[in-house]
Amino acid sequence: MNIHEFQARELFAEFGVATQPGKVAYTPEEAESVALGLSAGKLVIKAQIHAGGRGKGTFKSGFKGGVHLCNTPSEAKDLAFKMLGQILVTHQTGPEGKEVGKIFVGEAVDIARELYFAILIDRATSVPVVIASTQGGVDIETVAEKSPEKILRIPVNPFLGLQPYQTRVIASSLGLTGPLMNQASSLFSNLYRLFIGRDCSMVEVNPLVVTTDGRLLALDAKFNFDDNALYRQPSIVAMRDVTEEDQREVEASKYGLNYIGLEGNIACLVNGAGLAMATMDIIQHAGGSPANFLDVGGGATREQVASAFRIILADKSVKGILVNIFGGIMDCDVIAHGIVEAAKETGLSIPLVVRLEGNNVEAGKRTLAESGLKLEGAENILDAARRIVAAVNVNA
Ligand code: ADP
Ligand code: MG
Numbered sequence: 001m002n003i004h005e006f007q008a009r010e011l012f013a014e015f016g017v018a019t020q021p022g023k024v025a026y027t028p029e030e031a032e033s034v035a036l037g038l039s040a041g042k043l044v045i046k047a048q049i050h051a052g053g054r055g056k057g058t059f060k061s062g063f064k065g066g067v068h069l070c071n072t073p074s075e076a077k078d079l080a081f082k083m084l085g086q087i088l089v090t091h092q093t094g095p096e097g098k099e100v101g102k103i104f105v106g107e108a109v110d111i112a113r114e115l116y117f118a119i120l121i122d123r124a125t126s127v128p129v130v131i132a133s134t135q136g137g138v139d140i141e142t143v144a145e146k147s148p149e150k151i152l153r154i155p156v157n158p159f160l161g162l163q164p165y166q167t168r169v170i171a172s173s174l175g176l177t178g179p180l181m182n183q184a185s186s187l188f189s190n191l192y193r194l195f196i197g198r199d200c201s202m203v204e205v206n207p208l209v210v211t212t213d214g215r216l217l218a219l220d221a222k223f224n225f226d227d228n229a230l231y232r233q234p235s236i237v238a239m240r241d242v243t244e245e246d247q248r249e250v251e252a253s254k255y256g257l258n259y260i261g262l263e264g265n266i267a268c269l270v271n272g273a274g275l276a277m278a279t280m281d282i283i284q285h286a287g288g289s290p291a292n293f294l295d296v297g298g299g300a301t302r303e304q305v306a307s308a309f310r311i312i313l314a315d316k317s318v319k320g321i322l323v324n325i326f327g328g329i330m331d332c333d334v335i336a337h338g339i340v341e342a343a344k345e346t347g348l349s350i351p352l353v354v355r356l357e358g359n360n361v362e363a364g365k366r367t368l369a370e371s372g373l374k375l376e377g378a379e380n381i382l383d384a385a386r387r388i389v390a391a392v393n394v395n396a
Contacts (some may be wrong), residue, residue, distance in 0.1 A: 022034070022044070022104055034104050047083050061087075101266040118130070119156075130156060132173065167188040202222070226353075252307075252311050255304050266283050269309065283389065288388065302341065306338045320352070332360045
């Protein structure tokens with residue numbers, strides 16, 4: 001799960017991570033009144049969307065930049081007017097962009113240096129790792145690719161936590177000395193406490209800035225939370241903004257389905273994440289393109305299968321469906337009943353190829369055959385993929 005930058009700042013405040021004052025606004029008038037309440041002369045106005053790269057983004061209206069500096073509350077109001085309700089496209093949103101429904105109005109600071117600081121879970125070692133660089137503000141992927149020596153990686157022992165000596169090593173390699181080292185040590189250890197305390201899988205501060213008057217501040221924040229830990233993080237769940245999420249995924253999560261929306265036109269319904277990935281690969285191999293990743297799980301119920309089908313069919317770009325089930329724990333007949341129920345209810349009108357194998361497969365095939373549904377059976381996965389790709393191409 002992700003949150004907005006203004007929400008990230010609420011977490012910063014709670015954990016004592018230094019950042020600049022400001023507030024969220026939903027209308028140009030509100031932006032002006034937030035600005036009036038701030039004491040600094042210069043202001044920063046930032047589009048709030050669940051994607052980075054806003055500074056270099058462009059609105060579909062032609063207006064450039066999702067992050068702007070200005071000097072007066074009335075300018076803040078004008079900028080808010082140009083951003084709110086508009087679609088912002090950044091290198092992270094994809095070409096369709098994201099609609100800006102709220103903006104952050106904060107105090108601008110005079111920046112001396114822009115640094116990069118992140119904590120994430122390293123998949124290879126399964127421990128938190130701190131990533132830091134003197135090359136903040138710009139695209140960290142480019143730094144990682146062109147000058148990897150400029151990126152510091154410090155693994156953290158999860159039982160000991162981020163140790164004071166480690167915060168000093170990181171600070172000194174970022175060139176933070178004297179009073180800045182003390183600020184850095186407390187900022188890093190507070191951020192680490194936040195990372196662990198709120199079950200984050202990533203927190204990225206880019207840029208972490210040194211101001212010309214010698215303060216160290218987190219100016220931007222991107223969080224990812226471990227979805228499996230959300231049950232014990234009610235305050236994080238309360239920050240969820242479903243308007244920022246893929247609606248197909250929001251719907252799927254209501255039924256406990258693992259669904260990821262993709263760009264292709266062949267939907268797949270599979271049990272097991274490994275088989276789902278293999279199915280996507282094989283669709284591609286057969287010359288098609290998957291519309292989604294969907295793992296209904298090892299023990300899906302008839303209702304879950306029916307909901308999965310409804311979600312797939314609600315997607316207008318879907319031109320064909322491939323069901324690939326290997327009944328291990330799963331009873332093939334349960335799947336078959338779910339398919340029949342949902343197909344009848346939705347008036348299925350696109351090609352459907354079903355490959356069933358395993359537990360109670362004969363009953364499952366009989367249920368499908370007797371349902372009167374127009375569908376094709378398949379011998380194996382490759383055969384199934386070829387059939388659905390052919391059917392979709394004929395209809396195209
Ligand atoms: P994004 O990463 O989505 O582009 P950022 O919050 O990192 O958005 O802002 C982009 C750039 O805008 C920063 O690298 C920084 O140079 C500038 N900026 C952001 N906030 C402030 C601020 N409060 N004062 C001055 N400059 C800022
Ligand atoms: Mg940034």
